[in-house]
Amino acid sequence: MESVEIVVAHHERATVRVGDMFLKIDSDQTRIDAEVAAMAAAPIPTxxxxxxxPSVLALAALPGTALGRLGEPSSAPPAAWAAVGSALRVLHDAPLPPKPGRTPDQLEAELEAECAWLTTNAVLPRDVVERNRRIAEAALRPWTPAFTHGDLQLAHVFVEGDAVTGVIDWSEAAQGDPLYDLATLTLGHPERLHDVIAGYGDQVDLEVIRAWRSLRSLRGVRWLIDHGFDPSSPGSEIDVLRAQASQV
Known part of the structure; x- marks a missing residue:
C-alpha cells in the first residue's frame, strides 16, 4: 500500500500525495473551478x-524537481532560471484570463490594514514595517494587465536540467502585474533575478520588483500566522522584510 504524504494543509485547503497522484482538497469549489480553467488556458506546462x-482535484505528479525552497540554496543552474523566465514571458503575453486581479487602490487599502496590524501586535519593529511600506509604494501604480500565475513560489515551478516541466497551484491566476510574478519567484533568491530576466527578454523595473517583494511580504505575515505557518522561518516573509529594510 502506498503511503499518504501531507504536502501542505491549512484552514482553506489541503494537498496530499499518494504515489504519483496529488489530491487537492478545497473548502471552496470555485477555487478548484478557477484553477482548472487557468491550467486549461495557460500556454505553459501544467x-x-x-x-x-466536488471539493477534490486529482493531478498527476510532474517530472523533475522544484526550482528551489525558501531558506535553502537553489541547486538549479542559471539556465533553468532563465528557462523559467522564458516560460513567464509566454504566459504574460497570452490572452487575459477572465478573473480580474486586485487594483492598486484595493492593494493599498489591504496594505494599510496589514501594516497597522503588524505594528499594533508588535510582530515586527515599527521601523521595519514603515521602511517596507515606503518601498511597497512603487508597486501601487497603474500597470498593463497580463495573464499572471499569482502565487509563483519556487516550490510551484518544476524543472529538469534547464527545461521547465510544469507549474502547479493556479488557484490565484488572474489579470495582474507581470512584475508581481517575477518578484514572487525570486522572493527568497533575489540574486537569481538577473538569470530570470535573461530568459524573460525585456526591460523590467527592478525597483517595482523590489516593491512587490515588500508588499507581498507585508500582506502575507498575518495570513501565514492565522493558517498555522511560521513567517519567521528562514527565507520567509519576515526575513525578506528585514533584508529589504536594511537596504533602504
Missing part, C-alpha cells in the same frame, strides 16, 4: 488532471 469531484 499538471495533467486525472479526475475531479
Amino acid at each position: 499538471p495533467k488532471i486525472l479526475w475531479r469531484k
Whole structure:
C-alpha cells in the first residue's frame, strides 16, 4: 500500500500525495473551478488532471524537481532560471484570463490594514514595517494587465536540467502585474533575478520588483500566522522584510 504524504494543509485547503497522484482538497469549489480553467488556458506546462469531484482535484505528479525552497540554496543552474523566465514571458503575453486581479487602490487599502496590524501586535519593529511600506509604494501604480500565475513560489515551478516541466497551484491566476510574478519567484533568491530576466527578454523595473517583494511580504505575515505557518522561518516573509529594510 502506498503511503499518504501531507504536502501542505491549512484552514482553506489541503494537498496530499499518494504515489504519483496529488489530491487537492478545497473548502471552496470555485477555487478548484478557477484553477482548472487557468491550467486549461495557460500556454505553459501544467499538471495533467486525472479526475475531479466536488471539493477534490486529482493531478498527476510532474517530472523533475522544484526550482528551489525558501531558506535553502537553489541547486538549479542559471539556465533553468532563465528557462523559467522564458516560460513567464509566454504566459504574460497570452490572452487575459477572465478573473480580474486586485487594483492598486484595493492593494493599498489591504496594505494599510496589514501594516497597522503588524505594528499594533508588535510582530515586527515599527521601523521595519514603515521602511517596507515606503518601498511597497512603487508597486501601487497603474500597470498593463497580463495573464499572471499569482502565487509563483519556487516550490510551484518544476524543472529538469534547464527545461521547465510544469507549474502547479493556479488557484490565484488572474489579470495582474507581470512584475508581481517575477518578484514572487525570486522572493527568497533575489540574486537569481538577473538569470530570470535573461530568459524573460525585456526591460523590467527592478525597483517595482523590489516593491512587490515588500508588499507581498507585508500582506502575507498575518495570513501565514492565522493558517498555522511560521513567517519567521528562514527565507520567509519576515526575513525578506528585514533584508529589504536594511537596504533602504
